Every structure is written in C-alpha cells, then in structure tokens.
Amino acid sequence: MQAVAPPTAPEGARTDPILALDGVTKIFPGVKALSDVALRLYPGQVTALVGENGAGKSTVVKILTGIYQPDGGQILLDGQPVSFATAQDAASAGVTAIHQETVLFDDLSVAENIYLGHAPRTRLGLIDTRAMIAKAAKILASIGAHMDPTVRLRDLGIANKHLVAIARALSVDARIVIMDEPTAALSHKEIQELYDLVEKLKAQGKAILFISHKFDEIFRIADRYTVFRDGQFIGDGLITDVTESDLVKMMVGRAVDQIFPDRQRLGGTEILRVVGYDHPTEFADINFTLHRGEILGFYGLVGAGRSELMQALFGITRPSKGVVRIDDKVRVIRSPAEAVAQGIVYVPEDRGKQGAITSLPIFQNITLPSLRRTSRNGFLRLAEEFRLARDYTSRLDLRAASLDTELGTLSGGNQQKVVIAKWLATRPKVIILDEPTKGIDIGSKAAVHEFMAELAAQGLAVIMVSSEIPEILGMSDRVVVMREGRIVDILDHDNLTPETLVRRAAGIEDGADQ
Amino acid sequence: MIRRAIASREMILLGAIVLLLGVIYTRFPGFVAPNNLIRVFNDTSPLILLAIGQMIVILTRCIDLSVAANLALTGMVVAMLNAAMPDLPIIAIVILAMGLGALLGMVNGVLVWKLQIPPIVVTLGTMTIFRGLIFVLSEGRWVNSHQMSAAFKAFPRSTVLGLPMLSWFAILAVILFTVIMSRTTLGRAVYAVGGNPHAATYTGLDVGRTQFWAFTISGALAGLTGYLWVSRYAVAYVDIAGGFELDVVAACVIGGISIAGGVGTVAGALLGALFLGVIKNALPVVNVSPFWQMAISGAAIIIAVAFNARANRTRGRIILKRAEHAT
Numbered sequence: 069m070q071a072v073a074p075p076t077a078p079e080g081a082r083t084d085p086i087l088a089l090d091g092v093t094k095i096f097p098g099v100k101a102l103s104d105v106a107l108r109l110y111p112g113q114v115t116a117l118v119g120e121n122g123a124g125k126s127t128v129v130k131i132l133t134g135i136y137q138p139d140g141g142q143i144l145l146d147g148q149p150v151s152f153a154t155a156q157d158a159a160s161a162g163v164t165a166i167h168q169e170t171v172l173f174d175d176l177s178v179a180e181n182i183y184l185g186h187a188p189r190t191r192l193g194l195i196d197t198r199a200m201i202a203k204a205a206k207i208l209a210s211i212g213a214h215m216d217p218t219v220r221l222r223d224l225g226i227a228n229k230h231l232v233a234i235a236r237a238l239s240v241d242a243r244i245v246i247m248d249e250p251t252a253a254l255s256h257k258e259i260q261e262l263y264d265l266v267e268k269l270k271a272q273g274k275a276i277l278f279i280s281h282k283f284d285e286i287f288r289i290a291d292r293y294t295v296f297r298d299g300q301f302i303g304d305g306l307i308t309d310v311t312e313s314d315l316v317k318m319m320v321g322r323a324v325d326q327i328f329p330d331r332q333r334l335g336g337t338e339i340l341r342v343v344g345y346d347h348p349t350e351f352a353d354i355n356f357t358l359h360r361g362e363i364l365g366f367y368g369l370v371g372a373g374r375s376e377l378m379q380a381l382f383g384i385t386r387p388s389k390g391v392v393r394i395d396d397k398v399r400v401i402r403s404p405a406e407a408v409a410q411g412i413v414y415v416p417e418d419r420g421k422q423g424a425i426t427s428l429p430i431f432q433n434i435t436l437p438s439l440r441r442t443s444r445n446g447f448l449r450l451a452e453e454f455r456l457a458r459d460y461t462s463r464l465d466l467r468a469a470s471l472d473t474e475l476g477t478l479s480g481g482n483q484q485k486v487v488i489a490k491w492l493a494t495r496p497k498v499i500i501l502d503e504p505t506k507g508i509d510i511g512s513k514a515a516v517h518e519f520m521a522e523l524a525a526q527g528l529a530v531i532m533v534s535s536e537i538p539e540i541l542g543m544s545d546r547v548v549v550m551r552e553g554r555i556v557d558i559l560d561h562d563n564l565t566p567e568t569l570v571r572r573a574a575g576i577e578d579g580a581d582q
Numbered sequence: 583m584i585r586r587a588i589a590s591r592e593m594i595l596l597g598a599i600v601l602l603l604g605v606i607y608t609r610f611p612g613f614v615a616p617n618n619l620i621r622v623f624n625d626t627s628p629l630i631l632l633a634i635g636q637m638i639v640i641l642t643r644c645i646d647l648s649v650a651a652n653l654a655l656t657g658m659v660v661a662m663l664n665a666a667m668p669d670l671p672i673i674a675i676v677i678l679a680m681g682l683g684a685l686l687g688m689v690n691g692v693l694v695w696k697l698q699i700p701p702i703v704v705t706l707g708t709m710t711i712f713r714g715l716i717f718v719l720s721e722g723r724w725v726n727s728h729q730m731s732a733a734f735k736a737f738p739r740s741t742v743l744g745l746p747m748l749s750w751f752a753i754l755a756v757i758l759f760t761v762i763m764s765r766t767t768l769g770r771a772v773y774a775v776g777g778n779p780h781a782a783t784y785t786g787l788d789v790g791r792t793q794f795w796a797f798t799i800s801g802a803l804a805g806l807t808g809y810l811w812v813s814r815y816a817v818a819y820v821d822i823a824g825g826f827e828l829d830v831v832a833a834c835v836i837g838g839i840s841i842a843g844g845v846g847t848v849a850g851a852l853l854g855a856l857f858l859g860v861i862k863n864a865l866p867v868v869n870v871s872p873f874w875q876m877a878i879s880g881a882a883i884i885i886a887v888a889f890n891a892r893a894n895r896t897r898g899r900i901i902l903k904r905a906e907h908a909t
Contacts, residue, residue, distance in 0.1 A: 446766050
C-alpha cells in the first residue's frame with residue numbers, strides 16, 4: 069500500500085504520473101474535439117477534470133478507455149508510450165471507467181456483473197460460481213458495500229448499482245479509475261459514502277480521474293485539477309492553490325474567434341407565457357414569458373431539465389400541472405401536431421435521431437410538416453413542394469446539387485439547415501432551437517446565428533437552448549438559467565457575465581470566495 | 583446519386599431476371615414464349631399483390647406474417663358464402679373479401695398501434711388465430727369446386743385484352759400503389775415513419791396510426807388475394823397458402839425493400855416477386871430437383887440482402903469523404 073503524500077511541487081516533482089496524455093488531438097468531421105491536450109494522473113490522488121459542456125471531457129474518457137483513437141499525441145503509461153486500440157487494451161492496462169449511466173446487466177447477478185469476462189474458472193474451463201461469489205463478496209466488503217452477491221442487479225437501487233460498478237472496476241485490478249459524474253444520481257447520504265470510497269481507493273494507490281460539475285465536491289475530494297475549454301488544455305495544478313473563482317474563470321474564458329451578429333432589441337408583445345409548469349420527474353415550478361422578436365436563451369448544465377421542458381412545451385411529454393398561454397389564450401398541447409398547429413415548432417438537439425430523415429430527399433424533409441399546404445385531398449403537388457423547399461433553402465443559404473438529393477449525403481451543418489428550414493416553412497410563431505449549433509463547423513455556426521438574428525428581427529420568438537456560453541452571451545436578449553429541473557434565475561442581457569452564468573447553473577453562492 | 587443507385591438496383595434485378603430467362607431459353611426455349619410468360623405472370627400475381635402490401639408494412643419498420651393466414655381465412659369465408667348464396671354478385675364478393683381482409687389487417691394494426699406489441703409477435707399470433715378460425719368456421723371441411731358457382735370460379739380466369747383478370751388485379755395494384763406511394767401524403771408518411779420514427783413524431787406524424795394504415799392495406803390486399811386464390815384453384819381448406827408469407831417477405835427482400843424500414847419501391851416489390859415467380863415456374867421445366875429450387879430461392883434472398891447491405895455501406899463512405907473535405 070502506498071502512502072498518500074500530497075506533493076508540494078505543482079508539476080509532479082515528487083511522484084511520477086501513472087498515466088498521462090501528451091499533446092493529444094482528436095478530430096471529428098467538422099469539429100476538433102481535442103486539440104493538443106495534456107492530462108496527468110498520479111497514484112493515490114484524485115484529479116478533477118473541469119470544463120464546460122463540450123470542453124472535451126467525455127472525448128478524453130473515451131480515449132483513455134480505448135473507445136476512440138487519438139489523431140495526434142500519445143498516451144504514456146508509467147512513462148512508456150502505449151496505444152489503446154480497443155477497450156480490452158485499456159482494461160488490461162488497468163484503466164477502468166465508471167460512467168454516468170452505469171453499463172451493467174440488469175438480469176445478471178451482482179457477482180456475475182462484477183466478473184463478466186474474467187470470471188474464475190474451474191479445471192474444466194467452466195465458470196467457478198462458488199469462487200466467483202466468494203471473491204465478489206470479498207471485494208464488496210472491501211468497499212463497505214453490504215449486499216448479497218447472488219442477488220439480481222435489477223433488484224438493486226441506483227446507488228448500489230454504482231457500488232457494483234466500482235467493485236467491478238476493482239476486480240480487474242485497475243490502477244486508474246475514471247469516475248464520470250458519479251454523484252449525478254445519488255442522494256446526499258450516498259454521496260458521503262462515495263467520498264469514503266474514494267478515500268479508500270486513494271489509500272490503495274489508485275489514480276482517480278474525477279469528472280464533475282459540482283464545485284463543492286471537487287474541492288471536497290480532489291487533490292489536483294485540470295481545466296479544459298473548447299477542447300483545449302487551459303491549466304492544471306493542485307486544488308489547494310486555486311479558488312472556485314479561479315476555476316470558473318479558467319473554464320469560461322472568452323472565445324475570441326466567434327463573432328455574433330449585431331442585434332436590435334425589439335421589445336415586442338408577449339406571445340408565450342408558461343405558468344406553474346410541473347412534471348412528475350423532470351422539472352418543477354416553471355414560469356417564464358416570451359415576446360415577439362426576442363431570443364430567450366436557456367442555459368444550464370447537461371441534465372438541468374431544459375430539453376425535457378421543451379419537449380413538454382412541444383407536446384411530446386405531458387406536464388402534470390401548469391398552463392401555457394399563447395397570445396394570452398390558454399392552450400393545451402397534447403401532441404407535436406397540435407404544437408405545430410399552434411405555431412410552436414421544435415428543432416431537437418439530437419439531429420440524427422429526432423430531426424433528419426436521412427433516407428428522404430431534401431425537399432421531402434422540408435415539406436413533411438407542411439404537407440397540408442402542399443397537397444390537395446391527400447395528393448401531393450410536387451411543384452408546390454419544390455417551390456416551398458427552394459424558397460427556404462435559399463433563405464438559409466443551403467448549397468446542394470439538387471433538392472432531390474438524399475439528406476444523408478449532406479454534411480452535418482447542411483443537415484441542420486434543412487431541419488431548420490423544415491420548421492420555418494410551417495410559418496411558426498415560436499421556434500425552439502435545442503443546441504442549434506452543437507457539432508457543426510464554425511462557418512455553419514455563424515450562418516445559423518445570423519439566421520436566428522434575422523428571424524427575431526422579423527418578429528419570430530426564439531427559444532435557444534444552449535450549453536455554449538459564448539453563444540448564450542452573444543445571442544440572447546434574456547437568459548433563463550435552469551438547475552436540477554428548476555429555473556434559478558432569469559437574467560437580462562445587460563448584466564450577464566460568463567461567471568454569473570456558471571455560478572447560477574452550478575449553484576455556487578455569490579461572493580463565496582471573493 | 584443514391585436515388586440513381588436505387589434505380590440501378592432495380593435495373594440490376596431486372597437484368598438478373600432477363601439473364602435468368604436467357605439461361606432457361608438455352609435449356610427450354612418454350613419457356614420464354616409470350617404465352618408462357620403471360621402464364622408465369624398470372625401465376626405470380628397473388629405474390630405480387632401480397633408483396634405490395636407487405637412492402638408498405640415493411641417500410642414502416644413492421645412486418646406482417648399473417649398475410650397468408652388472412653388470405654386463407656378470407657378465401658374460406660367467401661367460398662362458404664358463395665356455397666350458401668350462389669347468386670351473390672362477384673363484385674359484392676370482391677368488396678367483401680377486401681373489407682374482411684382489411685378488418686383482419688386492422689386487428690394487427692390496432693395491436694401494434696395501441697398496445698405497442700412488436701409487430702412480429704402480433705402477426706405471429708394472429709397468423710395462428712386466423713388459421714384456427716378457418717378450422718372453427720369450416721369444421722375442418724373443404725369447400726370443393728362443385729359447391730362453388732360457375733361465375734365465382736370463372737372470374738379470375740376471364741380474360742380482358744388477352745390477360746386473365748387475376749393478372750389485371752396485379753397490374754392495377756402496381757399502378758395504384760405506385761401513385762399512392764409517390765404522390766400522396768399517406769405514402770410520404772409511410773416513408774418518413776420508416777426512415778426515422780423519432781423525427782417523424784417530432785414532425786407531427788403519428789407513427790402508430792401510419793403503421794395501422796399499412797397493416798390495413800396489407801390486409802385488404804390479402805383479402806382480395808384470398809378470393810382470387812380460392813376461386814382460381816376452386817378449392818378452400820384450412821391449409822391453403824401455408825407458409826406463403828415467407829415467399830412474400832422474400833419477394834420484398836429480393837426487391838430491395840430494406841427490412842430496417844424507409845427504403846423500397848413498388849417496382850422493387852414487383853420485380854422481387856417476378857424473380858421468385860420465374861424461378862418457381864422455370865426450374866421444374868428444366869428438370870431441377872425441388873431441393874435445388876428451394877436452395878436457389880434461398881440463395882437469391884441472401885445475395886439480395888448482402889447486396890443491399892453493401893449498397894448501404896457505400897453510402898456511409900460517401901458521407902465520410904464529404905465530411906473530410908469540409909474540415
């Protein structure tokens with residue numbers, strides 16, 4: 069067992085890192101997810117990886133666990149360059165990850181979950197069930213989890229499932245444990261137990277990468293921090309050397325390369341008012357208004373309930389309580405079709421899954437929600453359809469060889485334009501854009517921003533759900549900040565700073581450390 | 583570009599059919615005589631009718647295994663009706679058969695739509711139920727030729743412009759559904775729902791309702807085929823068209839209709855059915871053993887699926903190439 073010796077020198081003078089990323093770059097079509105980043109994990113220490121949504125944290129996790137291959141740079145294990153070509157490689161090098169949504173098997177027993185893939189064998193090569201259960205019980209006891217290893221996983225609560233995941237991580241003799249938002253689904257008491265467990269792992273000399281949005285827990289259990297922003301390494305060091313404010317500043321910075329369109333605020337009349345909106349599990353007590361010509365930003369951490377709220381407004385899910393007023397009339401929206409009829413449209417976040425029908429040509433994607441207008445007695449009028457599609461694609465500056473090409477052949481940015489064009493063609497009053505520029509290239513981003521400004525100028529009310537601070541700051545007239553399913557603040561553009569946004573969304577008290 | 587690839591996929595299938603006919607010609611020239619080709623087409627017409635219905639169901643990401651049982655049940659009902667009321671006009675029988683078939687299809691549709699039971703389970707269940715119902719209705723007895731009225735038996739054989747009525751029904755269905763699938767809002771909804779059900783929901787389309795109509799159409803076509811089948815062979819019993827649903831699905835798969843939904847055309851279903859029809863009719867005359875007939879049909883299915891899978895993979899590569907240029 070290794071002693072926990074908090075090093076005094078910031079850059080690993082005393083101990084050498086077990087695992088390090090050196091100049092790692094990862095490129096996806098249209099986006100540079102990681103650019104020349106560094107990360108060092110020390111034995112017996114917890115390193116917190118901090119960054120906004122989209123900073124590249126989950127990409128790093130996937131590179132460390134062998135799911136993605138870096139396009140540049142190297143991974144060093146005990147100072148030696150290694151490559152994790154598969155998840156198996158990473159696991160045998162001692163890297164293990166406990167994910168936000170734990171990847172376990174509900175219908176297998178606890179012991180089987182812990183030893184799946186590396187179960188102890190009998191001489192005949194069969195699984196030695198008795199040894200497996202005994203070993204599983206021992207590991208579970210070592211982390212203070214008192215449960216029967218023969219019980220089915222389905223019958224456990226979420227906290228106990230986490231413990232099983234951790235036990236599984238320990239069973240493969242992991243040296244590096246990655247915890248990706250491990251406390252997201254836990255109660256207060258369970259979080260305390262998790263902290264104790266992290267201490268135990270530290271005492272065993274494991275290097276822990278701890279990913280969290282919650283500052284209190286970062287300062288509670290981390291020894292070191294590393295900050296990423298927009299896929300770039302910003303800084304690292306000992307947690308005792310920084311304050312919350314320092315970290316927030318490093319996280320948000322200022323993106324200098326993005327220019328947002330100049331906008332005149334219109335101050336139009338109210339079009340939408342949401343009063344006392346409640347959902348049994350996703351959000352509660354939602355009140356806000358939206359005006360013509362306004363861009364209303366919705367900011368929050370992933371899982372703050374923003375998309376869930378929008379889906380309820382669009383009639384995909386039903387709220388348990390609350391009223392929507394459109395143009396001061398109470399409206400009940402029970403299905404997406406009714407929402408469209410009321411002039412509310414929703415451009416979903418997950419374009420591939422929820423927005424684009426890639427097997428249909430561009431023009432058919434665009435006219436799909438407007439077929440009532442482009443058809444007569446159930447018969448399509450193709451000329452009408454092409455006219456509508458041409459009209460809206462040219463407004464969005466979409467370049468495609470032909471409107472008859474299948475949507476799947478276009479780039480992500482162009483697909484996004486088609487999805488937006490499809491909704492604009494319904495002539496809506498309110499358009500909800502959920503992460504409108506996520507995963508598209510800079511050029512297309514600028515075009516989408518410009519177009520949003522144009523829509524607002526024409527009197528359309530825009531709700532923009534975004535996790536990108538520059539986008540929220542650059543585009544919104546007002547910003548609704550949500551945390552854990554509730555609205556914590558509605559901020560006017562004039563007194564917005566990146567720091568306030570992050571503090572509100574993360575629930576940091578004002579002036580706590582200034 | 584993809585559109586052209588699909589078109590060319592149908593052209594390739596057409597080429598394969600022509601090639602097949604060419605090979606058969608070298609062994610048995612009489613097979614490709616116009617009269618015989620008309621006979622083959624007529625013989626394949628029930629398969630064509632059912633394949634079109636099945637295609638629509640598959641496009642919506644479902645499957646209808648109950649078509650053959652639906653055909654048999656409807657066939658039995660109209661045959662018994664004819665035996666009891668020989669004076670019922672044929673037009674009434676045709677409408678009745680389609681109506682009853684549609685009703686049976688609606689049962690599938692409602693179970694899939696409202697109870698969200700997987701289509702393969704629903705139609706496997708109704709397939710057995712329909713067959714059971716035939717037994718209950720007929721008490722296991724056959725309705726034989728002498729119990730049927732002359733008009734009832736003559737209708738599918740009566741020729742118009744040199745083609746039997748049965749063939750005309752297939753031709754009419756091909757034309758009608760080509761128009762429906764490419765020119766109506768229902769057809770568009772079918773493609774959208776199968777192409778991406780999530781996106782279709784967000785667009786305001788009712789996925790379940792669209793699937794319900796697909797099952798209804800498939801059922802109506804099965805019912806119509808039920809009458810045509812029973813009257814053509816002049817017999818109705820529990821086991822007619824047993825296992826025929828597999829031929830129907832095979833015709834769709836060979837015709838390039840994606841089992842994953844959203845991709846496929848009426849022309850594809852037609853050609854897929856014809857391909858199977860030519861094989862089934864030609865192999866016996868060129869003295870290929872029944873075992874080889876089944877093996878060849880099976881091989882054709884696997885080749886077709888492999889071909890479709892490869893076509894989809896090239897599509898992936900195209901996207902990547904473009905994306906690389908973009909960065």
